[in-house]
Amino acid sequence: MNHERGARMFAYALLAPAVLYVAAIVAWPLVQEVQLSFTNAGLAKTYSYVGFDNYTKIFRSGFGEIIWRTFTWTFFSVSFKMIIGTCGALMLNVALPGRAIFRTLTLLPWIVPMAIGIFMWGWMYNGQFGMISGLLQNFGITSGPVAFLAHGDTGYWATVMTDVWIGTPMVTFYFLAAIQSIPRDLYEAAWVDGAGRAYRFRRITLPMMVPAILTMSIISLISTFNSFDIIWILTHGGPNGETTTMVIDTYKVAIGSYKYGEGAARSVMVGLCLGVFCLFYFRLVNRLSSAEQL
Amino acid sequence: MMDKFRWYEKLGIYCGLFVFLFYIVGPFIEGFNVSLKPLSLLFSSPYRFWPENPSLEAYQTMWVNVPLLGRYMLNSVFIGIIATMMGLLLIVPAAYALARLPVPGRYMFLNGLMMVNMFSGAVLIIPLYRMMRTFGILNTYAAMIIPGVAFIIATGVWLLRAYFLRIPKELEEAAYVDGASRLYTLRRVILPLAAPGILVVAMYCFLTVYSQQFIYALTFNSKSEYMPLAVGLHAFFGRQEVSWNELMAASFVGIAPVAIVFTLLQRYLVAGLTAGAVKQ
Numbered sequence: 003m004n005h006e007r008g009a010r011m012f013a014y015a016l017l018a019p020a021v022l023y024v025a026a027i028v029a030w031p032l033v034q035e036v037q038l039s040f041t042n043a044g045l046a047k048t049y050s051y052v053g054f055d056n057y058t059k060i061f062r063s064g065f066g067e068i069i070w071r072t073f074t075w076t077f078f079s080v081s082f083k084m085i086i087g088t089c090g091a092l093m094l095n096v097a098l099p100g101r102a103i104f105r106t107l108t109l110l111p112w113i114v115p116m117a118i119g120i121f122m123w124g125w126m127y128n129g130q131f132g133m134i135s136g137l138l139q140n141f142g143i144t145s146g147p148v149a150f151l152a153h154g155d156t157g158y159w160a161t162v163m164t165d166v167w168i169g170t171p172m173v174t175f176y177f178l179a180a181i182q183s184i185p186r187d188l189y190e191a192a193w194v195d196g197a198g199r200a201y202r203f204r205r206i207t208l209p210m211m212v213p214a215i216l217t218m219s220i221i222s223l224i225s226t227f228n229s230f231d232i233i234w235i236l237t238h239g240g241p242n243g244e245t246t247t248m249v250i251d252t253y254k255v256a257i258g259s260y261k262y263g264e265g266a267a268r269s270v271m272v273g274l275c276l277g278v279f280c281l282f283y284f285r286l287v288n289r290l291s292s293a294e295q296l
Numbered sequence: 297m298m299d300k301f302r303w304y305e306k307l308g309i310y311c312g313l314f315v316f317l318f319y320i321v322g323p324f325i326e327g328f329n330v331s332l333k334p335l336s337l338l339f340s341s342p343y344r345f346w347p348e349n350p351s352l353e354a355y356q357t358m359w360v361n362v363p364l365l366g367r368y369m370l371n372s373v374f375i376g377i378i379a380t381m382m383g384l385l386l387i388v389p390a391a392y393a394l395a396r397l398p399v400p401g402r403y404m405f406l407n408g409l410m411m412v413n414m415f416s417g418a419v420l421i422i423p424l425y426r427m428m429r430t431f432g433i434l435n436t437y438a439a440m441i442i443p444g445v446a447f448i449i450a451t452g453v454w455l456l457r458a459y460f461l462r463i464p465k466e467l468e469e470a471a472y473v474d475g476a477s478r479l480y481t482l483r484r485v486i487l488p489l490a491a492p493g494i495l496v497v498a499m500y501c502f503l504t505v506y507s508q509q510f511i512y513a514l515t516f517n518s519k520s521e522y523m524p525l526a527v528g529l530h531a532f533f534g535r536q537e538v539s540w541n542e543l544m545a546a547s548f549v550g551i552a553p554v555a556i557v558f559t560l561l562q563r564y565l566v567a568g569l570t571a572g573a574v575k576q
Contacts, residue, residue, distance in 0.1 A: 010322065011396035012478045018387035023386055027446035028412050031423035040420060044383055070387045086316070093313050097299060098306065104313055106559060107321050109566070113558040115372070115507045118525035118547045121533055122323035125330060125540055133326045136343020167319065175566050228417030231510045235530065256422045258514055271417050276414045284407065 004295045027208070032273070038266035045260045058268035065268075072247040075162060082166040082216060083222055085198065087173030092207075094174065095181050105178075112171040114240075120235045123164045127151050127236070154244025157237050161245055164232050169225070173218055180214035220283045227276060248272045331355070331544035338541055355549065361532065368528035369550050375441055375513070375524055376506040383501040384446045387452035388494060392482060394453065396468070406457070409450040416447040418511055424560035428516050439516035440524070444509045448501045455500060455569065459493030460486070492553035496568030499561060508555060518549055525550045 039056055043049035079149065094105055111119050126133045129149025138144045150156040192202050230249050233239060239246035240252060246254070249272060256265025301309070323400065330338060332350040359365065392400055420443075428439045463486065471481045487494070506524075513527045520528065532543055560566065 009397050009478070010399075012398045013393040016393035016397070017399065020390035020453070024409075024412055024446055024449060027424070028415055028420065031420045031427060032299065032415065034423040034426070035420060039321040069498065086319075086493075088479055089312065090316050092307055096301070096309055098309065098313075104317060105566075106562060107317055109559070109562050111320060113503060113507060114508070114551045114560075115524075115526040117510050117530055118551055119323060119405075120454075121529065121543060121547060122327040122529055122532070125544070126323060126326055130491060131339050131343065133322075133345070140343060167518060169322070170320065175569070178567075224414050228414070228419065232420050235533070253418050254510075255327055257425070262422050262426070266422050271424060272419050273415070276419070280414060283410075 007116050017170045035266050035269055035273075038263055041263045041266075043266070044261040047262065048066055052263070059264065059269055060271075065271075068243075068246055068248055068251050069271070071245075072227065072249075072275075075158065075247055078168070078191060078221060079162050079165045079226045079229075080219060080222050082162070083169045083173050084219060085227075086166060086170050087177050087218070088211070089214070090170065090174040091177035091181055092177055092203075102144060108174055109169055110171070111168055116168055116231050119168060120232055122149070123160075123167070124236055127160050144239075151237050152241060157241065157245045161233050164236065165219045165226060165229055168232065169222055173222060177211065177214055180211050184210045216286055220279065220286060223279055224276060227272075227279065248275070266295060327544045328548060330540050330550055333541055335539060335541055336428050353438050354539075354541040354545040358546045358549075361539060361542050362529070362546045364523075364528060365550060367521060368523055368525040369436075369553065371522060371525070371528075372506055372524040372550075373554065375437060375444075376502045379441050379445050379448070380498050380501040382519035383452055384494065384498060385496060386445070386449055387456055387501075388487070388490075390449070391453045392460055392486065393544075395457045396465070401451070402557045406454065409453060413447060420516060421511065422511075425515060426564075427484070433523065435517050436517045437522055440513040440522070441505075443512045444505050445518070446508075448504050449485075450503055451504075452497045456490070456493055456497045459490055459496075459568075480542045492564075493568070496564060498563050499558070500569060503558065503565075534567040 040053060040054075041052050042052050064148045089110065094101065095107065127135075127150040129135050129147040129152065133152075134150065135144070135148045138148060139146070148156065150160040188206050188210075189202055192206060197205070228249055229247070230253065233245050233247060233250050234253070237245045238251040248268065252265055252268040252272060255261050255268055308373060321464070326345075329347050331354050332347045332352070334349070334351060337348060355416075362368075367376065368565075393399055394406060399405065401507070420468055424443050428434045428442075432441075433439045467489070468481050470479070470487045476484070510526050513524050514530070517523065519533070529546060532538075553575065
């Protein structure tokens with residue numbers, strides 16, 4: 003009994019620093035954020051409570067469009083990451099000469115500061131002299147230069163492709179590990195029974211990868227939804243706000259225009275959307291852990 | 297036998313890999329090409345992939361435009377190392393407690409911890425900004441480090457806990473029976489055994505802070521002497537007339553040291569990061 007209690011006290015003592023740190027840097031600011039969202043706080047020292055004014059104001063100014071854009075942007079980006087990551091992992095798993103080098107190269111975008119990778123994409127998207135526009139013209143696909151970041155629709159896809167590029171290495175390596183942890187006997191048994199490669203992939207590899215794909219989708223969903231650097235560096239949310247996601251919008255209002263109260267209300271909306279994802283996450287974790295016990 | 301591919305299948309896989317790797321590495325190749333082109337050739341059409349008269353000129357002239365490049369690189373590494381050390385001080389005890397000690401509601405706690413990562417982006421930027429202002433630490437290293445550390449804790453704890461679980465329990469029980477205190481057992485028995493796992497977590501912490509945390513340094517600091525590499529070069533990138541060849545040259549010089557170290561360490565990093573993650 004005493005032993006048990008001592009162990010528990012020791013556990014609390016070990017957990018305390020991390021818990022307190024997170025409480026101070028994440029939980030407490032979160033409380034403050036909600037509080038601020040009901041005020042007209044700005045650069046001035048004092049502020050007063052304004053009720054739901056900030057919320058009614060942002061919804062009157064085309065916020066629905068920004069929410070929709072954020073969801074579609076996240077959806078496309080995460081889907082591409084999953085598809086490209088799966089293909090990449092399958093190919094990197096094949097025993098071919100050069101595999102070690104291919105794997106090292108795949109890691110590159112991840113060990114370089116994100117912003118620097120984004121600068122390189124910024125140049126590639128340049129209309130007059132960039133690589134993508136240049137190659138498209140050289141191959142005669144487009145007749146003139148395409149300034150990808152100067153138009154809403156191309157800017158949208160350009161930022162998606164850059165986000166996919168940054169997220170792909172992690173997804174690929176996670177999937178690669180998932181593929182490698184599939185027991186070989188499964189494949190051997192299927193092979194002995196005369197199952198072809200496509201059949202083995204469909205009936206063994208893919209089903210066994212499902213938990214990894216689900217886990218990664220959620221992790222990737224949260225980080226993509228929160229993605230700031232790419233759009234901020236490439237387009238600043240422009241042109242005409244056509245690449246503005248919720249996070250970019252929050253940053254523009256809060257840090258760009260010093261409207262802390264209104265910015266906080268916009269942040270709270272981001273938090274609520276993330277909360278929905280989180281709910282899915284918990285349901286998923288529960289489903290997976292109950293499936294494991296079967 | 298089973299894994300044998302016919303020649304045309306191999307060819308197909310190589311083609312697929314080429315497309316995949318071109319997407320991944322293409323920007324680096326293009327960036328490197330740009331750094332070798334003189335400015336006059338850079339702004340010329342039609343587009344040419346390979347530089348015509350490659351020169352290392354930009355690698356010399358960039359020092360005029362980015363005089364603080366060395367400082368930025370040091371700042372990046374410094375911020376990464378301090379954040380990693382702070383992170384480890386918080387992560388190691390917590391991970392051990394959650395792996396081995398009777399913590400009520402352990403799984404709820406572990407899942408709840410993951411929720412912290414939801415707020416890693418711009419969501420908390422306003423209250424954090426006000427907090428940094430209240431403490432008077434805007435425009436210092438602390439303002440860039442303190443918020444970032446909070447967002448490496450969750451993943452770090454998950455990774456290290458998985459490692460602790462693999463250490464045989466009998467070892468600590470033996471030490472405990474011999475009369476060693478809990479703290480002594482943790483310090484002298486467990487930590488040395490967990491060193492490889494701690495190293496992986498340290499690498500994870502450093503890489504996350506170094507390569508993914510941009511917004512805190514962008515928002516909470518405006519002094520160029522304190523800027524990490526990405527933010528320092530971002531100021532350069534934001535100008536009207538971007539000397540792209542110099543920006544790329546500075547980028548390549550800037551990322552080289554850390555990229556080389558992690559390329560050498562990648563075997564351990566990848567194995568360590570994915571081992572605990574997939575099994576669950």
